[in-house]
Amino acid sequence: MTYRPAADRYSRMIYRKCGTSGLKLPAISLGLWHNFGHDTPHQVKRDICRTAFDHGITHFDLANNYGPPPGSAEEAFGEILKTDFAGHRDELIISSKAGYLMWDGPYGEWGSRKYVIASCDQSLKRMGLDYVDIFYSHRFDPETPLEETMMALDHIVRSGRALYVGISSYNSARTREAAAILKELGTPCLIHQPSYNILNRWVERDGLKETLTELGIGSIAFTPLAQGILTGKYLNGIPEGSRAVQGKSLDPATITPRAIESVRALNAIAARRGQTLAQMAIAWVLRDGGITTALIGASRPEQVVDCVGAIGNLDFTAAELAEIDAVAAEEDINLWARSSAE
Numbered sequence: 001m002t003y004r005p006a007a008d009r010y011s012r013m014i015y016r017k018c019g020t021s022g023l024k025l026p027a028i029s030l031g032l033w034h035n036f037g038h039d040t041p042h043q044v045k046r047d048i049c050r051t052a053f054d055h056g057i058t059h060f061d062l063a064n065n066y067g068p069p070p071g072s073a074e075e076a077f078g079e080i081l082k083t084d085f086a087g088h089r090d091e092l093i094i095s096s097k098a099g100y101l102m103w104d105g106p107y108g109e110w111g112s113r114k115y116v117i118a119s120c121d122q123s124l125k126r127m128g129l130d131y132v133d134i135f136y137s138h139r140f141d142p143e144t145p146l147e148e149t150m151m152a153l154d155h156i157v158r159s160g161r162a163l164y165v166g167i168s169s170y171n172s173a174r175t176r177e178a179a180a181i182l183k184e185l186g187t188p189c190l191i192h193q194p195s196y197n198i199l200n201r202w203v204e205r206d207g208l209k210e211t212l213t214e215l216g217i218g219s220i221a222f223t224p225l226a227q228g229i230l231t232g233k234y235l236n237g238i239p240e241g242s243r244a245v246q247g248k249s250l251d252p253a254t255i256t257p258r259a260i261e262s263v264r265a266l267n268a269i270a271a272r273r274g275q276t277l278a279q280m281a282i283a284w285v286l287r288d289g290g291i292t293t294a295l296i297g298a299s300r301p302e303q304v305v306d307c308v309g310a311i312g313n314l315d316f317t318a319a320e321l322a323e324i325d326a327v328a329a330e331e332d333i334n335l336w337a338r339s340s341a342e
């Protein structure tokens with residue numbers, strides 16, 4: 001049956017300005033890192049994307065290497081664009097990235113002009129698009145002059161391959177340098193994509209939020225649910241089918257008894273707020289407007305619906321915030337620390 005998006009979708013979401021740009025993003029965005037490779041039936045991917053769009057999620061985040069195999073998430077999303085989302089391209093903000101290993105040899109990863117532009121072309125081809133809305137440098141490359149990577153991003157915009165550019169997992173100092181180069185080139189940095197959640201607060205220690213506000217750059221926080229740890233699912237052990245049993249990015253050893261104790265206490269605070277833990281974790285990332293949008297992942301459409309419910313209560317009392325700080329210590333879960341340490 002032909003999919004028709006929910007007529008009331010735009011009243012189900014709130015949209016926030018991305019930094020000082022004219023672009024608004026949904027408070028919750030959907031990422032296709034997991035559950036969009038060949039190991040997931042195509043119908044599940046379609047259902048997740050349809051549910052997201054039905055709830056006003058207009059922003060879909062990809063990268064060259066999402067799969068498995070690398071590239072397959074972009075191919076799957078390209079199919080969805082041709083079928084379910086046909087006729088809706090101008091309602092969507094689609095992003096992709098280059099930075100991590102994509103193909104063999106010296107030109108298949110990091111930040112050279114050679115790699116970044118070739119990878120962008122490959123992403124466009126896989127998705128069947130003329131342009132992406134946002135193209136990112138996925139990680140800081142200590143061996144390539146920052147000017148070269150930023151000039152590649154500028155070229156990608158000037159040549160019509162992307163409308164805006166962003167950077168991911170760059171620390172405050174590198175963000176300032178990158179933003180200054182981009183400004184000089186005439187292509188402003190629209191957005192920064194850092195990992196951020198209650199159990200991973202490097203952006204606060206780094207001062208990144210303040211830097212982005214000062215520079216007028218928007219932000220999209222990835223892994224707001226700590227890959228699922230900040231939900232109720234691991235409270236009674238590791239369930240079948242969950243990300244922690246898939247041998248991918250979530251090492252079960254990181255779900256320590258201490259982390260579970262924190263999650264149990266956070267769950268109780270969420271219940272008092274009338275939220276699920278996933279909803280409270282997303283609201284926490286979005287609190288006080290410092291982050292533009294929370295970038296979630298989902299393995300089922302029902303998870304998207306639950307997460308979107310977060311927008312029902314984005315406010316915290318000072319007492320709630322203090323209690324969250326008191327019960328939840330940081331955990332060693334930041335897989336992207338190397339990029340922001342350079």
Ligand SMILES: NC(=O)c1ccc[n+]([C@@H]2O[C@H](COP(=O)([O-])OP(=O)(O)OC[C@H]3O[C@@H](n4cnc5c(N)ncnc54)[C@H](OP(=O)(O)O)[C@@H]3O)[C@@H](O)[C@H]2O)c1
Binds near residue numbers: 297
């Ligand atoms: N820039 C970067 O370097 C970078 C790195 C990583 C991610 N990202 C982006 O961020 C996106 C999100 O990352 P993520 O998937 O790790 O984020 P996440 O939202 O922290 O975790 C998503 C996982 O949590 C579980 N979940 C989601 N909603 C739930 C709910 N309501 N109730 C119970 N469980 C729920 C699901 O796990 P189960 O599979 O266990 O059901 C889901 O796959 C990625 O898709 C990607 O676009 C960017």
